Amino acid sequence: MKRTFLGEFEEIVLLTVAILGEEAYGVTVTQELEQKTGRSVGFSTVHTTLQRLEEKGFLASQMGGATAERGGRRKRFFTVTAAGRKALVEVKQVREELWGALPPQTLQLMGG
Amino acid sequence: MPLKPPLLADRFLKFFCAPHLLEEVQGDLHEEFEYQVKHVGVRRARWRYWLDVLGFFQPRYIKRKPSQYPQTYLFSLNMLRNYFKIALRSLQRNKVYTSINLLGLSLGMTCGLLIFLLVKYHLSFDNFHAHSDRIYRIVTEQHRDNISYVSAVPSPLGKVFRNDYTFAEKVGRICTFEDMLISIKAEKGLNKFKEPQGVAFTEPEYFAIFNFPLSVGSFQNALNEPNTGIITERIARKYFGNTNPINQIFRLDNKLDIRVTGVLKDLPTNSDQKAEIFVSYPTLKSYNDWLGSDDAWGGIQSSMKCFVRLRPGVSPSEVEKVFPAYVKRYRPTSKNVHHYKLQPLNDVHFNAQYGGAMNKQTLWILSLIGLFLIITACVNFINLATAQALNRSKEVGVRKVLGSLRGQLFWQFIAQTGLIAAIAGGIALGLAALALPYVNQWFATEISLNLLTDWRLVAFIPALILIVTFFAGSYPGLILAGFQPILALKGKLSQQNIGGFNTRRALIVVQFSISQVLIIGMIVIARQIYYAQKADLGFNKDAIMLLPIASTPQQAKTVKAQLQSLAGVEQVSLCYSAPASNGHWQTAPHYDNHSEEESFRVSVRAADNDYLATFDLQLAAGRNIYPSDTVKEFLVNETFAKKLNVASPSDLLGKNLRVNGNMTGPIVGVVKDFHDHSFHEDINAVCIPSASDFYNNYAVKISTANVPATMAAVEKTWSKMHPDQLYEYTFLDEHIASFYETEALMLKLIQLFSLIAVFIGCLGLYGLISFMAAQKTKEIGIRKVLGSSLAQILWIFGKEFARLIVVAFLVAAPIAWWFMNQWLQDFKFHITIQPWIFFVTIAITLLVATLTVIYEATKAALVNPVKSLKSE
Numbered sequence: 001m002k003r004t005f006l007g008e009f010e011e012i013v014l015l016t017v018a019i020l021g022e023e024a025y026g027v028t029v030t031q032e033l034e035q036k037t038g039r040s041v042g043f044s045t046v047h048t049t050l051q052r053l054e055e056k057g058f059l060a061s062q063m064g065g066a067t068a069e070r071g072g073r074r075k076r077f078f079t080v081t082a083a084g085r086k087a088l089v090e091v092k093q094v095r096e097e098l099w100g101a102l103p104p105q106t107l108q109l110m111g112g
Numbered sequence: 113m114p115l116k117p118p119l120l121a122d123r124f125l126k127f128f129c130a131p132h133l134l135e136e137v138q139g140d141l142h143e144e145f146e147y148q149v150k151h152v153g154v155r156r157a158r159w160r161y162w163l164d165v166l167g168f169f170q171p172r173y174i175k176r177k178p179s180q181y182p183q184t185y186l187f188s189l190n191m192l193r194n195y196f197k198i199a200l201r202s203l204q205r206n207k208v209y210t211s212i213n214l215l216g217l218s219l220g221m222t223c224g225l226l227i228f229l230l231v232k233y234h235l236s237f238d239n240f241h242a243h244s245d246r247i248y249r250i251v252t253e254q255h256r257d258n259i260s261y262v263s264a265v266p267s268p269l270g271k272v273f274r275n276d277y278t279f280a281e282k283v284g285r286i287c288t289f290e291d292m293l294i295s296i297k298a299e300k301g302l303n304k305f306k307e308p309q310g311v312a313f314t315e316p317e318y319f320a321i322f323n324f325p326l327s328v329g330s331f332q333n334a335l336n337e338p339n340t341g342i343i344t345e346r347i348a349r350k351y352f353g354n355t356n357p358i359n360q361i362f363r364l365d366n367k368l369d370i371r372v373t374g375v376l377k378d379l380p381t382n383s384d385q386k387a388e389i390f391v392s393y394p395t396l397k398s399y400n401d402w403l404g405s406d407d408a409w410g411g412i413q414s415s416m417k418c419f420v421r422l423r424p425g426v427s428p429s430e431v432e433k434v435f436p437a438y439v440k441r442y443r444p445t446s447k448n449v450h451h452y453k454l455q456p457l458n459d460v461h462f463n464a465q466y467g468g469a470m471n472k473q474t475l476w477i478l479s480l481i482g483l484f485l486i487i488t489a490c491v492n493f494i495n496l497a498t499a500q501a502l503n504r505s506k507e508v509g510v511r512k513v514l515g516s517l518r519g520q521l522f523w524q525f526i527a528q529t530g531l532i533a534a535i536a537g538g539i540a541l542g543l544a545a546l547a548l549p550y551v552n553q554w555f556a557t558e559i560s561l562n563l564l565t566d567w568r569l570v571a572f573i574p575a576l577i578l579i580v581t582f583f584a585g586s587y588p589g590l591i592l593a594g595f596q597p598i599l600a601l602k603g604k605l606s607q608q609n610i611g612g613f614n615t616r617r618a619l620i621v622v623q624f625s626i627s628q629v630l631i632i633g634m635i636v637i638a639r640q641i642y643y644a645q646k647a648d649l650g651f652n653k654d655a656i657m658l659l660p661i662a663s664t665p666q667q668a669k670t671v672k673a674q675l676q677s678l679a680g681v682e683q684v685s686l687c688y689s690a691p692a693s694n695g696h697w698q699t700a701p702h703y704d705n706h707s708e709e710e711s712f713r714v715s716v717r718a719a720d721n722d723y724l725a726t727f728d729l730q731l732a733a734g735r736n737i738y739p740s741d742t743v744k745e746f747l748v749n750e751t752f753a754k755k756l757n758v759a760s761p762s763d764l765l766g767k768n769l770r771v772n773g774n775m776t777g778p779i780v781g782v783v784k785d786f787h788d789h790s791f792h793e794d795i796n797a798v799c800i801p802s803a804s805d806f807y808n809n810y811a812v813k814i815s816t817a818n819v820p821a822t823m824a825a826v827e828k829t830w831s832k833m834h835p836d837q838l839y840e841y842t843f844l845d846e847h848i849a850s851f852y853e854t855e856a857l858m859l860k861l862i863q864l865f866s867l868i869a870v871f872i873g874c875l876g877l878y879g880l881i882s883f884m885a886a887q888k889t890k891e892i893g894i895r896k897v898l899g900s901s902l903a904q905i906l907w908i909f910g911k912e913f914a915r916l917i918v919v920a921f922l923v924a925a926p927i928a929w930w931f932m933n934q935w936l937q938d939f940k941f942h943i944t945i946q947p948w949i950f951f952v953t954i955a956i957t958l959l960v961a962t963l964t965v966i967y968e969a970t971k972a973a974l975v976n977p978v979k980s981l982k983s984e
Contacts, residue, residue, distance in 0.1 A: 025136075025140065026136065026137075026140035026144075027140050027143045027144050027147070030144065031147070042163075042164070042167050043140070043141065043144060043164040043167060044164060044167030044168045044170070044173075045167065047137065047140070047168070048170075048172060051172065063136070067139070069143060069146070070139040070140075070142045070143040070146075071138075071139070071142060073135050073136070073138060073139030073142070074135060074136065074139065075136065075139060075140070076136040
């Protein structure tokens with residue numbers, strides 16, 4: 001079975017978009033990521049990743065209406081597509097399978 | 113008030129970011145900036161903004177969204193191929209046009225190429241020695257009533273300077289005697305050679321300064337012992353063939369036997385150090401006792417050069433400060449005449465004062481002429497191409513309708529020009545290779561055209577082609593590209609749309625101005641040389657042979673007697689030199705009972721009593737000297753009297769004269785002035801004593817009947833008397849002509865250049881006339897219908913060209929007059945620039961111009977008006 005490949009960062013970004021729901025665009029995704037993971041991410045990196053996910057079909061985007069802040073410039077909102085959801089589920093399944101296969105004593109050793 | 117993100121960063125983003133992404137990216141960035149300002153402060157927010165903007169500088173954001181319409185690109189391979197194909201076709205169709213352009217451009221480029229080679233060659237002189245920026249030659253300024261410059265120094269100077277000071281890393285003395293006789297014992301008899309570049313008595317340190325490597329032997333012991341020497345590989349082959357030259361013996365000037373202790377690699381051609389035989393310096397003492405001694409401070413022999421390489425950081429002015437002390441210590445009796453200076457090595461080749469071979473100014477002028485010729489060739493191209501532009505209007509129209517951009521049409525034309533320029537460049541290279549031997553002969557250079565080793569040349573040719581392409585192609589290219597497609601397709605374009613008729617007129621004027629300046633220059637130089645050679649020099653120079661005296665004074669008298677007895681020999685005189693010669697034997701005279709020496713210098717022309725008769729010198733007062741072997745009596749010239757401010761030459765008679773320290777006697781006669789040097793110099797004061805020790809030449813006046821037989825007899829007599837010498841002779845008139853070698857070369861060059869300039873100018877004229885003929889087709893038709901005669905129509909053209917040439921002449925005449933007047937100032941005796949020179953110039957130009965246009969003009973005038981008026 002051919003699996004969709006999701007990079008680690010791509011996965012996190014995709015998840016963040018899913019969390020944010022209707023409000024997901026460049027700035028919110030970046031800030032959410034920084035708060036949740038505590039790591040500083042480059043603005044352009046997030047942007048590029050969003051675009052790449054859209055090209056892969058995991059995200060869809062549309063331009064929002066004119067805004068009052070940011071000089072009246074419109075925002076591009078991202079939503080997770082069906083394929084995106086499927087990819088997230090698959091990734092989660094793989095993780096869980098792997099965790100399940102972990103011998104119990106190893107789990108104990110890791111302090112779990 | 114909200115804070116603004118850095119303006120420059122924002123602009124940069126706007127510049128590189130694709131328009132369809134800009135809005136969201138910039139919006140997000142701004143929002144993030146505001147957020148960051150609140151959280152981390154302005155400074156860090158601005159810093160982060162910059163980083164973020166730079167983060168977007170990647171292909172994903174730079175790449176523009178493809179437009180929905182197909183785009184035309186300026187360069188596409190298919191179109192380029194098409195450009196060249198069309199270019200070739202149109203060149204093939206317009207054969208006359210193509211060949212005129214090719215001819216003009218390749219001639220211009222050939223000259224450019226050759227001049228480039230020549231300039232490059234001269235600039236490369238002696239640039240291959242280590243630390244050449246620290247190498248200097250010690251030279252002497254002699255301050256008397258005027259300053260004279262000598263590239264030599266008293267022989268002991270180098271030695272004391274080396275011992276007394278630490279300024280120099282190396283001090284090397286070299287004393288070169290030109291035209292030395294070398295003889296080598298062969299199986300039978302002697303092999304005799306004359307080396308024009310001479311033999312140099314050299315200290316080993318000379319070779320530590322100059323980079324001339326040995327192939328056999330080492331400098332440590334090659335030049336130390338007396339009577340040893342080193343030679344170049346070329347000389348070794350010439351003298352000893354294939355035998356090992358080491359320890360072979362050659363004889364110098366029938367005086368010294370020299371043993372070869374080393375062989376030098378052949379010297380590079382781009383060096384002013386020309387001697388190929390080097391003899392150890394200690395040998396000099398036995399060759400010339402005075403020069404080789406440590407106290408020869410009395411005078412300067414021009415053969416004695418001294419080179420130094422200074423330590424790093426030592427400035428030449430610092431060194432020059434210590435020299436006056438030497439003058440005081442070693443020359444206490446003579447007034448402070450000698451001023452020793454350091455001349456940088458890179459000045460040696462260019463400084464004419466110290467006998468530099470090539471004037472930098474000449475190189476500049478040559479480069480300028482080369483540039484002018486290339487410009488005229490390009491101007492021509494522009495002229496012809498714009499004249500031809502109408503013929504291509506249909507093509508341009510079709511291309512534009514099919515979507516060509518202006519830029520593409522421009523590049524298409526540039527491609528065509530590039531093709532012509534490249535072919536012309538190839539032809540120029542071939543022509544240059546053919547002409548190079550002549551150039552080398554004229555300039556006495558050894559330039560080679562080697563594309564494999566000479567990267568400068570390899571870079572120059574494409575650069576030249578490129579420059580010519582753009583210079584010649586841009587203007588017509590712009591005009592072609594600017595055609596309106598509708599007018600072009602309808603054939604409604606008139607010459608007005610092409611415009612620039614006045615530009616083209618101006619270009620023609622420029623071309624003809626250049627040509628006429630050159631023509632005037634050519635005539636003036638030719639006249640001056642003719643004048644210098646034909647004017648009365650004050651003595652007879654025809655049919656006089658000069659032979660060297662190579663034996664003792666007693667033997668010389670025997671030879672003279674034998675020569676005199678030959679049939680066909682009219683007179684023989686033993687003399688130091690001919691009345692006019694390049695030699696400078698000058699000394700300050702002591703006249704009468706004056707206590708001090710005079711302030712002027714007198715040329716000593718020692719000669720026997722037959723001198724006057726042989727050279728037809730006229731006496732103004734007194735009588736000839738009586739035969740004598742030693743100095744008994746003097747003849748002087750009229751200038752001598754003038755410099756002494758004596759009222760009448762006869763007042764000098766009987767007065768005592770002392771020159772050269774020890775030559776003394778009464779003045780018995782005054783000869784009329786004669787030119788004792790070239791016309792570059794004033795007539796000097798001259799004295800003629802008899803002094804057989806100083807005679808160098810037999811001057812043999814022969815009758816003009818049966819010259820070959822007389823010459824053969826002279827040679828036979830001379831050779832019989834000097835079995836160990838090499839026979840050589842010069843004719844006096846040839847010797848005098850050699851004073852003007854530079855001028856003769858200049859004449860040849862300017863003849864060539866003006867020929868080329870006129871030729872290229874005529875090509876341009878031809879372009880203009882064909883252009884005019886096309887423009888005036890209708891006008892001529894109407895005129896003919898209304899009854900114009902052929903002559904009247906021809907005059908339409910004639911008027912135009914006569915006007916252009918006259919304007920060009922008005923520009924050229926003052927420029928040429930000024931330049932040639934400057935040039936003539938070099939001569940103390942020169943012609944005046946007369947009006948007829950200008951008349952001849954304009955007549956020649958008009959004639960050539962008429963010949964150029966007459967065919968096209970007649971053709972245009974003879975067209976049947978029915979044909980020219982029919983199509984509308």
